[in-house]
Amino acid sequence: MPEPFVTIPCLDVHGVTRETRLALFRLVLLQRIAEERVMTLYRQGRIPGSVYTGRGQEAVAAAGGLALDPTDVIAPLNREMAAHFARGVTVGDVFRNYLGKADSPTRGRDGNMHFGMASKDVFPLVSMLGDLCPLIVGAALAFKRRGEARVALTFWGDGAFSVGDVHEGLNLAGVLHVPAVFVIQRNGYAYSTPTTRQMLNTSITERVRGGWSLPCEEVDGTDAIATYVAIRAAVERARNGEGPQAIEAVSMRMEGHAAHDAGNYMDQDEKRRYETERDPVERLAARLLLDGFSAAEVDSHRQAASDEVAAGLAEAELSPAPDPASLADGVYAQPL
Amino acid sequence: MPEITYLEAITSALRDAMRDDRSVFMIGEDIGHFGGPFGVTKGLIDEFGPERIIDTPIAEEGFVGACMGAAWMGERPIAELQFADFIACCFDAIVTVGAKTHWRSGIKLPMVLRAPYGGGVRGGPFHASSPEGWFVGVAGLKVVAPATVEDAYGLLRSAIDDDDPVLFFEHKGLYRRLKGEAPATGTRTPIGKSIVRRAGSDVTVVTYGSGVDLALRTATAIEGAASVEVIDLRTIWPLDLEPVLESLGKTSRLLVLQEAARSTGAGNLVLSRVAREGFELLDAPPALHAPIDTPVPFAPELEDGYLPSLDSLTRALRDLLDY
Numbered sequence: 001m002p003e004p005f006v007t008i009p010c011l012d013v014h015g016v017t018r019e020t021r022l023a024l025f026r027l028v029l030l031q032r033i034a035e036e037r038v039m040t041l042y043r044q045g046r047i048p049g050s051v052y053t054g055r056g057q058e059a060v061a062a063a064g065g066l067a068l069d070p071t072d073v074i075a076p077l078n079r080e081m082a083a084h085f086a087r088g089v090t091v092g093d094v095f096r097n098y099l100g101k102a103d104s105p106t107r108g109r110d111g112n113m114h115f116g117m118a119s120k121d122v123f124p125l126v127s128m129l130g131d132l133c134p135l136i137v138g139a140a141l142a143f144k145r146r147g148e149a150r151v152a153l154t155f156w157g158d159g160a161f162s163v164g165d166v167h168e169g170l171n172l173a174g175v176l177h178v179p180a181v182f183v184i185q186r187n188g189y190a191y192s193t194p195t196t197r198q199m200l201n202t203s204i205t206e207r208v209r210g211g212w213s214l215p216c217e218e219v220d221g222t223d224a225i226a227t228y229v230a231i232r233a234a235v236e237r238a239r240n241g242e243g244p245q246a247i248e249a250v251s252m253r254m255e256g257h258a259a260h261d262a263g264n265y266m267d268q269d270e271k272r273r274y275e276t277e278r279d280p281v282e283r284l285a286a287r288l289l290l291d292g293f294s295a296a297e298v299d300s301h302r303q304a305a306s307d308e309v310a311a312g313l314a315e316a317e318l319s320p321a322p323d324p325a326s327l328a329d330g331v332y333a334q335p336l
Numbered sequence: 337m338p339e340i341t342y343l344e345a346i347t348s349a350l351r352d353a354m355r356d357d358r359s360v361f362m363i364g365e366d367i368g369h370f371g372g373p374f375g376v377t378k379g380l381i382d383e384f385g386p387e388r389i390i391d392t393p394i395a396e397e398g399f400v401g402a403c404m405g406a407a408w409m410g411e412r413p414i415a416e417l418q419f420a421d422f423i424a425c426c427f428d429a430i431v432t433v434g435a436k437t438h439w440r441s442g443i444k445l446p447m448v449l450r451a452p453y454g455g456g457v458r459g460g461p462f463h464a465s466s467p468e469g470w471f472v473g474v475a476g477l478k479v480v481a482p483a484t485v486e487d488a489y490g491l492l493r494s495a496i497d498d499d500d501p502v503l504f505f506e507h508k509g510l511y512r513r514l515k516g517e518a519p520a521t522g523t524r525t526p527i528g529k530s531i532v533r534r535a536g537s538d539v540t541v542v543t544y545g546s547g548v549d550l551a552l553r554t555a556t557a558i559e560g561a562a563s564v565e566v567i568d569l570r571t572i573w574p575l576d577l578e579p580v581l582e583s584l585g586k587t588s589r590l591l592v593l594q595e596a597a598r599s600t601g602a603g604n605l606v607l608s609r610v611a612r613e614g615f616e617l618l619d620a621p622p623a624l625h626a627p628i629d630t631p632v633p634f635a636p637e638l639e640d641g642y643l644p645s646l647d648s649l650t651r652a653l654r655d656l657l658d659y
Contacts (some may be wrong), residue, residue, distance in 0.1 A: 073409070106440045116441050123408060124441045128432050134398045135433060138405025138413070145361065145387060145411070152405070165428075168398030175393060331475045333444040333499035336528030336574055 005276035009286035010225040020066070021288060022301065024224040027062035028281045029305035031082040034091055037309055038098055042259050047098050049111045054079030056254030057185055059224035059280035060155070062086060063249075064183045067231040068153060069239075073139050075123035075132040075154040078113045079185065079253075083155070087120045091312025101319035107330075108322030129156060130163030133182065137169050140178035140244070151238045153181040153231075159190025161207075162198055170212045173244035181234050182246040184208075185221060187253035192265050204248040214244050221249030222278040225287065252278070340518045343511035345485045346376055346450075349492035350414065352521055354384050357412060360496060361388040363399050364416030364450075373418045374452060374511055396425035400449060404433045404501075407445040412496055420453030420505060421465045434501035435476030448495045448502050453481075454546055454595055455643050456509040460634035466545075468505045469600035472573040478527055479573040479602075481505040483548030485516030487570060490525030498527060505572075507546040507595075514549060530576040532583065536565035539657060540583040542606050543593040544569040547644070551593055554649045562657055572602035580606065581614045588619035591656050593644060598626035620659035625652040 035053040042051045054061055057079045065086025068074060076083040081094060089105075096104035097115045105115040106124070116124030123139075126132055132154045139152035160166060161184060173180045184204050188195055195202045208216035215237070219230040227249055234245035252274045256263030263271075276282075288298050340348070354360045361384075362377060368391040371378030381389040392399045396417065403413040417423055423430070430449065437443050455464035471479050478500050482488040488506065495502035533548055534555055541551045541564055548568045555564035565583050569575065584590055590610055592603040603624050610622055627642045 109440045114440075116443065118441060118443045123405075123443065124437065126433055128428050131401060131429060131433055134395075134401025134429070135405035135408070137398070138402030138407070139409045140405070141390075141402055142406040142409035142411045145406075165397045165401060168393075168395035169401065171393055172395055172398040172402060176390070330439050330442060332478075333438045333446075336478075336571075336576075 005273050007282045007286045008277050009290055010223045010283045013225050013229045016225050024062050025284050025301055027082040027085050028058040030085050031058040032281050033306050033309045051259040052078040053255055057187055057251045058082050059227050060185055060221040060249040063224055063228035063231050067235050072151045073121040075136050077125050077155050080155050081113055087122050089120055091309050092315040095313045095316030096319050099316055102322040103319050129160035130165035133166045133169030137173045137178055137180050140180035141176055144178050149239050151179045151235050155183045158186045158195045174212050174214055177243040179238040180244045181238050184248050186248055186250045189253055191257040208246045214246055216246035218248045221251035222280045224284045338518050339515045341512050342485050342488045342514040345488035349489045353496045360412045362414045363390040365392055365418055367416050396422050400426035401429040403447045404445050407447045408443055412446050414448045416450045419463045420451035420467055421462050423451050423467055431474055435474050439476055444499045445501050446499045448504050450504045452508045453505045454507040454509050455632045461631035464632040466596035469596050471503055472602050472605055478502045480571045481545035483545055483568045486519045487525045489519040490523045494524045494527050509546055528571045528576055530567055530569045530579045533568045534566040536563040538563045539589040540565045540587045541591050541593055542567045542580050544572050546595050547593040554646050558650055575605055577609050584614050584617040589656055590622040591625055593625045597629045598624055599629050620656055623656045625649055
């Protein structure tokens with residue numbers, strides 16, 4: 001009989017307060033539960049288009065969002081719902097966008113996590129992966145020019161790491177020496193193509209260090225606490241004038257690329273092992289139990305997140321559908 | 337007032353805008369001490385320093401994308417392409433990020449992309465193109481092409497003021513050839529307004545950029561034989577068709593002139609809209625005078641035959657008037 005898999009608790013990193021651990025727990029729970037709800041709605045035919053989740057990568061999203069100060073700015077991708085929540089985007093905002101409502105962040109003009117909010121300094125996702133790399137370099141350049149102690153952070157995956165914009169952005173960040181932080185989610189796949197078929201050297205850390213001479217640190221992206229500590233340190237280095245920083249967060253995309261993709265090409269044994277040993281939500285729950293929280297306390301946080309998701313969905317469902325007559329509003333910021 | 341060149345007008349607009357507003361800065365390749373391939377930014381680094389005249393590696397996707405991020409943060413960046421042909425490299429940042437962001441998020445991206453375009457300088461297929469037509473019809477973008485010294489200054493000032501991404505197509509052939517009175521500091525040419533450059537009663541020539549100078553010279557050359565009205569679009573997208581329709585009410589004959597190959601450029605949108613909105617004003621099929629659908633050739637014998645000229649435009653006008 002093979003030994004049963006056991007959840008590996010997050011590392012107990014000194015200096016990460018109980019408040020931060022609980023904040024991370026709320027964020028990973030919100031993303032997990034909201035995405036599960038989204039998948040159900042999708043299967044019920046209530047969400048148009050497709051759905052892309054970050055199951056298995058919630059810790060990186062939560063840590064990236066939480067590692068920033070309120071004055072910092074962020075450009076998350078599809079699998080980083082928790083980063084939105086960390087910035088104050090609500091569950092209601094997320095569901096309104098998925099449902100294509102009139103008062104969604106995109107006013108029904110885009111779905112999924114394809115949205116940003118100017119008021120929260122969250123730039124909307126662009127599906128042409130890689131585009132946000134130079135964009136975030138430009139935001140960081142603005143901070144440097146104005147002498148502001150602010151940081152701009154974006155994410156992308158091992159898939160987008162092959163895009164030319166990423167090279168130009170990293171190179172530009174280096175020569176302009178701007179306070180940008182790049183969190184690279186090595187989740188194992190670009191859609192169906194494994195990392196090993198995307199690049200000869202699958203260590204993104206080695207490539208960032210050797211290719212662009214930028215600091216890069218590899219971290220276990222399923223460990224919310226370790227990831228938070230790594231990203232937070234990178235953010236502070238960038239803020240202190242040490243130039244652009246990169247983090248390679250290693251995890252596994254625990255589902256297919258999107259709702260329409262069963263992910264049959266993935267190594268199912270490896271996936272099962274990952275789901276038990278390295279589920280980011282359960283790893284953090286296990287750490288909280290070791291920290292002295294009771295099972296009842298941990299469960300109360302699960303329940304609170306579940307209630308927050310239910311309330312957000314209920315609120316979003318009340319919103320009206322967009323009016324086609326409004327479609328041309330806002331094509332220009334300054335209409336002619 | 338002293339005379340200055342079209343190029344000097346652009347430099348002045350850049351200098352004045354940067355003096356007026358700290359959030360304006362420039363980014364591009366070799367724009368610092370070198371002053372750019374045409375010398376448009378020469379001297380600016382002495383006044384504004386390397387923090388505002390930023391040299392970059394060869395990375396159009398990178399620095400144009402970076403402009404979007406800086407604009408998001410409230411800056412007003414101006415990017416310089418060495419040649420408009422290289423706009424192909426940053427097409428994605430322009431049409432994906434630049435054009436769609438405000439519509440889907442309300443985030444403003446005020447930035448200007450300066451693109452030196454056009455032929456007549458023996459630049460060949462990679463340094464003489466007129467790619468402005470690729471952006472005509474892209475919701476969210478504004479595309480301008482100054483034809484005069486005053487507009488080179490005034491349209492650029494307006495483009496820098498504008499809260500949307502503006503593509504500024506400046507014609508390389510006009511840089512030193514076109515001279516005019518120096519515009520008053522602070523002059524603005526409104527975006528989205530075409531203008532009648534010369535009044536006439538027999539035929540309307542609608543054009544932009546380098547076409548305006550050619551049309552005006554041709555109109556003068558044939559003024560004994562025909563009275564030509566010349567309309568300068570100035571902003572080629574979104575299109576201001578009103579003055580065109582008004583003019584056709586008078587002349588009933590339309591010739592669209594452009595340097596871009598005949599199936600691209602801004603001309604075809606003018607033609608299709610006139611067909612729909614001004615059909616009954618016309619007494620003759622509208623004409624398009626533009627190069628054939630090939631890249632811009634290098635050899636003088638080829639390029640001179642390819643580009644519209646005073647002779648070729650005169651013939652085209654005569655054909656239209658003879659109809």
